[in-house]
Amino acid sequence: MDFPNELLHWYHQNKRDLPWRHTNDAYVIWLSEIILQQTRVEQGLPYFNRFLEKYPTVSDFAAATEDEVLNLWQGLGYYSRGRNMLITARLVQEQYGGVFPSSWEQLIKLKGIGEYTAAAIASFAGNEPRAVVDGNVYRVLARYFGIDEPINSTQGAKTFRKLANELLNRNEPALHNQAMMEFGALLCKPKNPACGICPVREGCYAFKHNAITTLPVKLNKLKIRKRFFNYLLIKDGDLILMHKRGAGDIWTNMYQLPLIETAELMEPHHVLDLPAAKSFLSENTSVKAISAVHKHVLTHQHLYVRFIELDGFKNKPTGDFFFIEVKKIKNLALPQIIFIFLTKFLN
DNA sequence: AAGACGGGGAA
DNA sequence: TTCCCAGTCTT
Numbered sequence: 537m538d539f540p541n542e543l544l545h546w547y548h549q550n551k552r553d554l555p556w557r558h559t560n561d562a563y564v565i566w567l568s569e570i571i572l573q574q575t576r577v578e579q580g581l582p583y584f585n586r587f588l589e590k591y592p593t594v595s596d597f598a599a600a601t602e603d604e605v606l607n608l609w610q611g612l613g614y615y616s617r618g619r620n621m622l623i624t625a626r627l628v629q630e631q632y633g634g635v636f637p638s639s640w641e642q643l644i645k646l647k648g649i650g651e652y653t654a655a656a657i658a659s660f661a662g663n664e665p666r667a668v669v670d671g672n673v674y675r676v677l678a679r680y681f682g683i684d685e686p687i688n689s690t691q692g693a694k695t696f697r698k699l700a701n702e703l704l705n706r707n708e709p710a711l712h713n714q715a716m717m718e719f720g721a722l723l724c725k726p727k728n729p730a731c732g733i734c735p736v737r738e739g740c741y742a743f744k745h746n747a748i749t750t751l752p753v754k755l756n757k758l759k760i761r762k763r764f765f766n767y768l769l770i771k772d773g774d775l776i777l778m779h780k781r782g783a784g785d786i787w788t789n790m791y792q793l794p795l796i797e798t799a800e801l802m803e804p805h806h807v808l809d810l811p812a813a814k815s816f817l818s819e820n821t822s823v824k825a826i827s828a829v830h831k832h833v834l835t836h837q838h839l840y841v842r843f844i845e846l847d848g849f850k851n852k853p854t855g856d857f858f859f860i861e862v863k864k865i866k867n868l869a870l871p872q873i874i875f876i877f878l879t880k881f882l883n
Numbered sequence: 884a885a886g887a888c889g890g891g892g893a894a
Numbered sequence: 895t896t897c898c899c900a901g902t903c904t905t
Contacts, residue, residue, distance in 0.1 A: 835889065
């Protein structure tokens with residue numbers, strides 16, 4: 537049996553029972569694939585169930601508001617996925633009459649759908665012979681065939697895409713793709729792969745040459761920026777002052793407390809002396825409480841976050857600032873750091 | 884071609 | 895800590 541067929545055989549015996557594997561509905565497949573981008577199955581699963589329950593069809597999704605979608609997406613990260621889904625759902629509703637496309641050529645044009653997702657939906661929903669190349673596939677192919685081209689270089693991506701399509705079982709593209717990914721996720725794992733029970737280890741370059749830990753090769757030059765966030769907690773009875781973030785930074789269009797960002801970690805007293813703080817303060821504003829510094833880790837940034845509770849405020853809020861009832865906070869899409877703090881603080 | 888974009892789980 | 899997850903978009 538050749539390599540792809542061995543994996544297919546392995547898949548039939550070892551696959552997980554996942555809800556999106558019981559449907560051919562392109563909309564449902566799309567929902568699962570977007571949620572699973574850069575996201576573990578266990579983390580995405582509850583979101584998939586909630587989204588499908590709230591938006592059973594793409595028409596239901598298209599009728600949602602961005603606030604609603606982001607609120608449902610809260611905690612999953614990479615929020616542009618949620619915003620792009622709404623754009624795509626509305627386009628599918630308008631241009632395709634609410635019928636989600638399942639051909640690669642149509643899918644690749646949609647917002648939030650790249651090469652991987654187009655191949656996934658086209659093969660799972662349309663039975664189109666397109667090989668998926670995700671993190672699992674990169675790893676499995678790099679190890680088995682001993683490919684040391686960086687998976688995140690332009691040339692490397694081309695090499696792996698070509699190989700993946702050569703291997704593709706064109707009679708069973710959906711099962712083939714599922715098998716490749718499942719094998720990478722469950723057996724040929726990044727760390728401590730289960731080579732001891734691997735059905736294809738005899739043909740595996742990395743197993744034979746003891747290169748499991750060096751393959752796949754990935755160029756990594758991640759620059760991490762430090763940022764210092766001072767959040768102001770301003771309450772007026774059972775109202776709390778909130779701010780809607782704009783585009784061009786993390787957490788686009790999500791909600792936070794009034795923020796004063798500083799170039800370095802500062803004492804709260806000095807933060808309040810800054811010009812940026814003036815619009816929130818009056819002569820009789822006093823500091824009520826100061827939180828410890830919370831470190832919040834993002835992929836490209838480390839946030840050092842402090843919450844400063846104030847008594848009294850100055851102006852009627854304008855623009856993107858507004859007071860909202862505390863009990864309605866749960867309807868806003870909040871970054872995790874804000875959500876966790878407020879959940880604790882308000883209870 | 885490189886950088887930005889979240890959050891969490893595993894080792 | 896470090897890695898990386900059923901990647902995509904922007905510059």
